[in-house]
Amino acid sequence: MRKPQERWRLMLGKYADRQLGGCLSSADSRRDQALDYLYAREYQKRGIKPASGGRKGSLDPTQMRALDWLGEARNLFPDAVFETLQSDAIERYQLADLLKDPKVWEDLDPSPALLRTLLTYQDRADPTMQAELRRIAQKVIDDIMQRLRSKIVRAMSGRRNRHQRSPMKASANFDARATVRANLDTWDADKKRLIADQLVFMSRQKRHLDWTIVLCVDQSGSMTESLIFSALMAAILTGLPGIKVKMVLFDTSILDVTDQLDDPLDLLLSVQLGGGTDIGRAVSYCEMLVEQPSRTVLALVSDFYEGAGPRRLLASIARLNEARVCMLGIAALDDSGQADFDRGMAEQLAALGMNVAAMTPENFADWLAQVMK
Template sequence: MNPLDRWRLVLGRYADRRLPGAAGGSSGYARMDRALDYLYGREYKGRGLRQELGPGSLDPSQLTLVTWLNEVRELFPQDTVEVIEKHALDRYGMTELVTDPRTLERLEPNQQLLRTLLTLRGHLKGEVLEVARRIVRKVVEELKRKLESEIRQTLTGRLNRFRHSPMAIAQNFDAAGTVRRNLKHYDAERGKLVIDQVRFFERNTRRLPWDIILCVDQSGSMADSVIHSAVMAGILAGLPAFRVKIVVFDTNVVDLTGHSHDPVEMLMRVQLGGGTDIAQAVRYCAQLVENPHRTVMVLITDFCEGASPGELVRAVKQLAEARVRLIGLASLDGQSDPVYDRQMAERLAACGMEIAALTPQRLAQWLVKVIS
């Protein structure tokens, strides 16, 4: 793309007089220009610019939302499409993208779309709700596939280098043991070692009867952490050594423990937004504690308490005094780059709660350290 065409696409329709013959009039970029103007032309309206009226023309038919989506996905690379869809939803409030089933089916399933669906959960009805559920399942399964192997390996044990296993698992391959075992099959004439028997290390399994309570803030700013918490709960619930309880809260508390094995069902019951009463949620979780010495409570929140800070400090202090292991996460997602109330977090740290921002893999490593 030459610089003139690039500038024409950046500047939009009002560049026609200054850049004649560039992208707007070139058959190669006219469709791109029209697709971008369908979205970013709203910027002019938002700034109070009056729509210009002109003579009739032989321009193509006006884009509709569905045809615009098709155009965008056909004309631009995938990473650009995701940025455009994000701007449409977040900057220009085009919520019809996720409230019309035909349109929703054309969107690329990704975490950004999942976050938007969770935000608008209360507005999804009928057919669009079923489409949304399929999207949620697809994104969650992809996220779980990326996380599950490493988290399970971290939590279920390290290699036992003194015993071998009949299970042929690639990560457990014992290269040196395999060579030693097959030295008698060395073919001197060909200078090659013939492998008759492959050795694999056995994996130690930790049988730790720990209860894991995930207490998750579902206020709007915590969307990514809510998603990762649901996936993490599903992975932990699949490990027999753990009992998982998951609670989400805003100014109300919802116990989703009955769905801890199913991240999709958990997320479909989340409603992002509203106020934040962390103390109430912590007090509820305290009622779920059966054996304090074998309980870990993970509080996932931005620590922006809407109720009495003193009540929250008191509730956390009581759990710490009961010897419940406590960690407060300002973020549980792939970035670990949170914005949170540092003063409140410091007060809770003084009560005995560890404070961090972690990826799911790092949380798994922390759990291993705590329960070892």
């Protein structure tokens, strides 16, 4: 554990050397240099010149290439911290090397944060890089979809049935309690452990999935990661039998992208991030897409900060509830499941029959499976 002096030195940077210098370990000195390479730009913006005659071996911005820094930062910091540094390098400081050098893009870790950055800077990169950026974006999408597909398909394939045993020995169907009960006579008292000679697995009930899922997704800048996961989940759900998916994007205007769900990359590249938010207008449009209310799920993906008056939105939600449409309000759909949203509006929507939560894509799939029993 670091001493308070070391922690303060890392937070304050090289300009605290005179007061706190000499307290960092070799590894922390490398971390300090990597952080200085990126965040020293804050000092430069304020007209503060780099300190002269500082510690030897310092890696000032003029001495380190972006690719060198990228590899160093990846080795020095945990994944979550590295993703933040990577995002700041491109979004906050717009490092030219990261936008122009194909080798740098190839070395970036595929992640939703990287895909968000690619979408944000698709028009800023050198024209000769457009094809390369598209290739990398497709690779990121493929990686995320491969991770999600098996979990979503398993969740939607049927509820586990504890009363019926299955010959299919899949780990997802393993029944731990029933296995313990079936092997009580093999308890080893000396070693204090159960020797399981018989493993018990649950079967899955098949379900007729004649449902329509209407995804109504906020495309404002703060919802970018949720938009990404919504598009990928829509593509996966579209491939399941008996499920019809419709997708509507909105800010103050409305874009029906139902015909683009088979190509998430094209869909995401067509999005114009930012703008205001008129949730009521979008939900009113989605009302017109409902054909069988009792077999329809409306999933509103938004932070619920309504730019227009709330009357139209609340009236639409009340009508959909009366028609027995299953309504889910998703304040965030990303890997963290954390969200900053208008809690007052969320409470009003919940009072009118909408279930509201922030969640990960896997939990959203489980939620859909529960409501579509």
